[in-house]
Amino acid sequence: MTMLRLPTMVDVHVHMRVPGGEHKEDFDSGTAAALAGGVTQLLAMPNTSPPIVDAAIFDVAATQAAAQARCDYGIYLGATDENAPLNPALQRRAAGLKIYVNDTFGTLRVESLATMQNHFRAWRGPGPIVVHAEGLFVPACIALAAQYDQHVHFAHISRGSEIVAIRSAKERGLPVSCEVAPHHLWLDERDLPRLGPYGDMRPRLATEGDRKVLWEAVRSGVVDCIATDHAPHLREEKESNSPPPGVPGLETTLPLLLNAVQATRLTIEQVVALTATNPRRLFHLTEPAESYLEVEIGALWTLPERGWQTRPDWSPFAGERVAARLRRTVLRGQIAYEDGVVHAAPGSGRDVREY
Ligand SMILES: [Zn+2]
Numbered sequence: 435m436t437m438l439r440l441p442t443m444v445d446v447h448v449h450m451r452v453p454g455g456e457h458k459e460d461f462d463s464g465t466a467a468a469l470a471g472g473v474t475q476l477l478a479m480p481n482t483s484p485p486i487v488d489a490a491i492f493d494v495a496a497t498q499a500a501a502q503a504r505c506d507y508g509i510y511l512g513a514t515d516e517n518a519p520l521n522p523a524l525q526r527r528a529a530g531l532k533i534y535v536n537d538t539f540g541t542l543r544v545e546s547l548a549t550m551q552n553h554f555r556a557w558r559g560p561g562p563i564v565v566h567a568e569g570l571f572v573p574a575c576i577a578l579a580a581q582y583d584q585h586v587h588f589a590h591i592s593r594g595s596e597i598v599a600i601r602s603a604k605e606r607g608l609p610v611s612c613e614v615a616p617h618h619l620w621l622d623e624r625d626l627p628r629l630g631p632y633g634d635m636r637p638r639l640a641t642e643g644d645r646k647v648l649w650e651a652v653r654s655g656v657v658d659c660i661a662t663d664h665a666p667h668l669r670e671e672k673e674s675n676s677p678p679p680g681v682p683g684l685e686t687t688l689p690l691l692l693n694a695v696q697a698t699r700l701t702i703e704q705v706v707a708l709t710a711t712n713p714r715r716l717f718h719l720t721e722p723a724e725s726y727l728e729v730e731i732g733a734l735w736t737l738p739e740r741g742w743q744t745r746p747d748w749s750p751f752a753g754e755r756v757a758a759r760l761r762r763t764v765l766r767g768q769i770a771y772e773d774g775v776v777h778a779a780p781g782s783g784r785d786v787r788e789y
Pocket residue numbers: 447449479663665
């Protein structure tokens with residue numbers, strides 16, 4: 435058994451369900467899950483209810499986050515057909531601008547090219563434009579990145595054909611980056627009969643062939659970040675007649691990645707780049723001072739059905755055998771998580787755009 439010290443992780447794609455879905459997750463339970471998974475900075479998506487599309491709703495989410503968060507957080511603004519241009523002062527407070535081009539959970543969706551052009555013309559950041567784009571919408575967003583010289587970050591890329599488009603854009607020097615979610619690396623459509631509604635998310639699980647291309651793209655550096663797309667829903671919601679898409683992921687990503695290191699599918703340097711260095715650079719985030727993870731390598735255990743910090747308390751990876759365990763998360767010199775217990779208090783987390 436060896437202990438390893440690693441930089442704390444950033445998760446640029448998390449659903450905190452605030453406001454309006456707090457029974458699924460809020461900043462209290464969600465940031466506890468983050469610390470238990472080695473994440474000290476998370477960026478929260480705006481497809482809430484109501485969606486975070488103006489200063490008033492942004493303030494509602496930011497006030498709840500300031501009171502409840504146990505780790506550091508940023509909050510995205512969502513693009514609508516009506517809200518471009520967004521106030522520059524509000525842009526500076528946001529994690530980034532999220533544009534939903536494809537259908538997903540919630541009502542946020544942009545449907546016209548003119549709206550896309552308005553947002554691409556007006557966005558100044560510092561966070562990037564993050565797009566949920568699948569299939570043909572990937573090259574469309576690459577063209578917009580080129581036309582407006584705007585950094586576009588592709589959320590949860592899941593298909594081999596999309597990787598081909600992004601690799602080619604990067605080779606041409608265009609300002610694009612992308613993330614892949616653990617469920618698209620560790621699961622594919624062959625797992626659907628076993629998982630049922632617990633394997634339903636957007637984008638849907640892909641083929642074994644897609645999964646191979648994603649792994650190759652992670653290893654070769656075409657993929658910049660691993661982001662969980664942590665999208666919590668309760669068991670009774672998943673087992674209802676209309677199960678919502680999405681799976682939790684904050685607490686299972688680090689053990690899965692360290693398993694990949696032990697299996698020599700990834701190096702530890704690649705894991706650090708994918709979970710810490712790259713997302714901090716791409717989203718203009720400062721690493722919190724005196725913060726690190728302590729991980730025990732060689733500790734065999736099975737990811738459990740229950741006992742998670744996330745409010746829905748289930749995982750699509752339950753039953754997976756892993757060989758590494760997070761022992762400690764240290765944030766700003768304090769033990770924020772240790773051996774199954776979250777010590778950081780609600781309200782101790784900071785807004786990543788305020789330091
Ligand atoms: Zn998402």
